[in-house]
Amino acid sequence: MSRGLILGIESSCDETAAAVVERGARTLSSVVASQISTHARYGGVVPELASREHLRAIVPVVRAALERAGATFDDLDAIAVTSGPGLAGALLVGITYAKALAFARQLPLVAVNHLEGHIHAVLLEERQSSACQETSSSDSASQPALALVVSGGHTHLYLVRPVDGAWHYRLVGRTLDDAAGEAYDKVAKLLGLGYPGGPWIDALARFGNPRAVPFSFAQIKTKVHLGGKPPRTKAATTAPIARLNPRFLFSFSGIKTAVLRYVELHGMRKEASGRVERVLADFHPPKTREAALALCSQPTLDLIASFQHAVVGDLLKKTFAAAESLGAKRILVTGGVAANSELRARFNAEAEHRGLRVGFPAPALSTDNAAMIAAAAWPKFLAHEFAPAALSADPSLALGS
Ligand code: KG4
Numbered sequence: 160m161s162r163g164l165i166l167g168i169e170s171s172c173d174e175t176a177a178a179v180v181e182r183g184a185r186t187l188s189s190v191v192a193s194q195i196s197t198h199a200r201y202g203g204v205v206p207e208l209a210s211r212e213h214l215r216a217i218v219p220v221v222r223a224a225l226e227r228a229g230a231t232f233d234d235l236d237a238i239a240v241t242s243g244p245g246l247a248g249a250l251l252v253g254i255t256y257a258k259a260l261a262f263a264r265q266l267p268l269v270a271v272n273h274l275e276g277h278i279h280a281v282l283l284e285e286r287q288s289s290a291c292q293e294t295s296s297s298d299s300a301s302q303p304a305l306a307l308v309v310s311g312g313h314t315h316l317y318l319v320r321p322v323d324g325a326w327h328y329r330l331v332g333r334t335l336d337d338a339a340g341e342a343y344d345k346v347a348k349l350l351g352l353g354y355p356g357g358p359w360i361d362a363l364a365r366f367g368n369p370r371a372v373p374f375s376f377a378q379i380k381t382k383v384h385l386g387g388k389p390p391r392t393k394a395a396t397t398a399p400i401a402r403l404n405p406r407f408l409f410s411f412s413g414i415k416t417a418v419l420r421y422v423e424l425h426g427m428r429k430e431a432s433g434r435v436e437r438v439l440a441d442f443h444p445p446k447t448r449e450a451a452l453a454l455c456s457q458p459t460l461d462l463i464a465s466f467q468h469a470v471v472g473d474l475l476k477k478t479f480a481a482a483e484s485l486g487a488k489r490i491l492v493t494g495g496v497a498a499n500s501e502l503r504a505r506f507n508a509e510a511e512h513r514g515l516r517v518g519f520p521a522p523a524l525s526t527d528n529a530a531m532i533a534a535a536a537w538p539k540f541l542a543h544e545f546a547p548a549a550l551s552a553d554p555s556l557a558l559g560s
């Protein structure tokens with residue numbers, strides 16, 4: 160009898176990942192080969208290096224995923240792969256490998272949108288924990304939910320509904336320019352912190368005063384975009400902004416500039432440049448106040464805390480406003496920034512206050528991984544929604560309607 164095992168493959172950005180998931184509900188293995196050390200010295204992902212590293216890692220990563228799951232290729236029912244959005248060359252490595260494997264093993268191939276994968280990271284977590292508690296999750300699983308996908312490439316709000324076993328997604332909000340994770344990475348870079356910036360800012364923010372610098376999102380000029388002028392980034396052209404409620408639009412490029420101006424006005428540039436070498440030598444952000452103070456002055460820690468407080472506050476305000484306006488009783492928060500400790504604490508507190516439920520992926524499944532791809536593929540596998548032989552990478556693949 161079929162065990163319902165799907166091998167997921169993910170290579171859209173800077174992680175090569177493979178995982179084996181049973182019936183979209185139980186992770187048997189999840190292997191992620193991170194390229195952080197390759198890209199760290201450049202302060203961001205270098206697409207050509209990413210493709211090269213994926214080529215190196217894909218075979219051993221898939222092998223490790225099968226071994227850890229105690230499975231062989233013969234045990235698999237399907238192969239799932241991320242087909243977009245992401246870096247074209249990076250996506251192609253996973254797609255080409257998955258296609259060859261599916262052809263050689265005569266297995267069906269399922270194409271998964273990376274953003275849908277992130278949403279399924281939370282659903283997978285819910286299914287796994289409800290299986291552990293032996294309670295049924297069918298009630299909550301049948302309700303529409305508001306999903307915030309917040310990562311290095313995206314800050315998108317979707318209304319998510321299950322209909323007859325399939326999942327439907329309606330885009331209700333998005334960023335007009337930078338993603339929230341991109342703002343974290345750019346601010347970390349200008350402060351001389353490590354890459355990716357999110358974990359560094361997360362770790363350092365707890366030692367600063369979040370109210371020291373009153374950053375504001377009030378001045379977001381969404382009307383410029385809504386007035387028909389071209390959006391500032393290529394990504395912003397991929398979704399119809401004009402039909403979205405302006406209350407659910409984000410913009411994170413302004414706060415990055417505000418931090419830069421603050422650094423220059425307050426003479427903090429020299430401190431930031433002095434930090435770069437020390438940070439590059441140490442991969443992990445400091446965990447104690449003493450270690451944080453040895454790396455950053457108190458005004459820098461206050462600036463970091465204020466930046467994070469403002470970004471999380473904006474994400475929180477718009478997500479809960481969208482949930483309320485669309486009648487969603489459940490919120491799903493996912494993507495790399497969903498690993499943030501302040502974000503988790505404040506979303507949990509707000510949800511409790513409003514009597515809503517909020518779900519996050521396990522921290523390891525917040526950032527890119529392949530378990531979420533295999534989980535998202537399960538309903539498509541059941542519906543026989545298989546990828547065509549001509550499947551190719553779609554760097555700006557949109558999700559839903
Ligand atoms: O989902 P992900 O691994 O890749 C994309 O699809 O983009 O997200 C990576 C992003 C990076 O911008 C990183 O700085 C951010 O997630 N990130 C965090 C944290 N951990 C990762 N941001 C804030 N706090 C964190 N703890």
Ligand code: ZN
Binds near residue numbers: 494527
């Ligand atoms: Zn991602």
